[in-house]
Amino acid sequence: MARTDDDTWDLATSVGSTATMVAAARAAATRRGVINDPFAEPLVRAVGLDFFTRVAEGEADLAEVADDAWFRRMTDVFAARARYYDDFFNSASAAGVRQVVIVASGLDSRAYRLSWPAGTTVYEVDQPEVIKFKTSTLARLGAAPTADLRTVSIDLRQDWPTALQAAGFDASLPTAWNAEGLMIGFLPPDAQDRLLDNITALSVPASRFAGDYGTMTDQSAATQQQMAAQADHWREHGIDIDPVDLSYTGEYHDVPKYLQAKGWDTVGTTLTDLLGAARLPPLQDEDLGVAPASILYVTATRR
Ligand SMILES: C[S@@+](CC[C@H](N)C(=O)[O-])C[C@H]1O[C@@H](n2cnc3c(N)ncnc32)[C@H](O)[C@@H]1O
Helix, strand or coil: CCCCCCCCCCCCCHHHHHHHHHHHHHHHHHHCCCCCCCCHHHHHHHHCCHHHHHHHCCCCCHHHCCCCHHHHHHHHHHHHHHHHHHHHHHHHHHCCCCEEEEECCCCCCHHHHCCCCCCCEEEEEECHHHHHHHHHHHHHCCCCCCCEEEEEECCCCCCHHHHHHHCCCCCCCCEEEEEEEEECCCCCHHHHHHHHHHHHHCCCCCCEEEEEECCCCCCCHHHHHHHHHHHHHHHHCCCCCCHHHHCCCCCCCCHHHHHHHCCEEEEEECHHHHHHHCCCCCCCHHHHCCHHHHCEEEEEEEC
């Protein structure tokens, strides 16, 4: 179903199912020893989408969905991305940052699996059903947060800064912000700008930001055809992910340029770099033409 301004979801539907897909990839990568996210598998199992459960349990592979470069490399892509952001948080912690905000947190379990220094508060912001599911599932599993975890159940197209501050966020402290798997068309262009404006307004100097950005669905006939084929493949596997329907269209600002203009110093990274840092096989020529290869990664520090 196409997006509407006030649409909602859980972890088995619409944008929410992409969070389960990414967690299934992390579970598979954990089995292969590439990353260590012990909560990914039980979380995915609890969502109850059969194919993703089998992927998480090592009985199926995301590459079975379709024989194209995107599906073949999906586990590696999300594993490399997870490592990149783990490194970002570890280096922010080492630099003394003790306030963390993960927007679009989905099934991210960093608040439970990273070794946060004492005194760290982690805020997770996502839609209410997503927050409720992850928090209650991990509590049921007996998992305890490794930081002072505060959840903020709100849509990022609404006034999330007020909700974040009501949860205790202190705008006078340096903050490490993360937006993983969000700025790829899941917010309308103006809401994405507002997200970055609000993050900037809430960030004192030495605050840090890390995110990925780009589009999975340019308007070319070839991409539209490729995405329609992807949606069919997912449907055959019982999963309702239609990249075209899930994405907003329109003109997006280049995220690093936008941040630079707002007072951030940025460092860009490509998927090739991420895979190399994670010691995963490089992209082959045929991989470079697929949408995920066009997604870019940026870390930023507030001047
Ligand atoms: C691809 S998932 C990424 C989840 C997580 N960051 C990760 O990488 O595992 C996208 C996430 O963005 C969240 N999201 C997208 N649009 C949102 C919105 N308008 N408000 C709140 N959350 C949103 C979804 O609920 C979902 O959890």
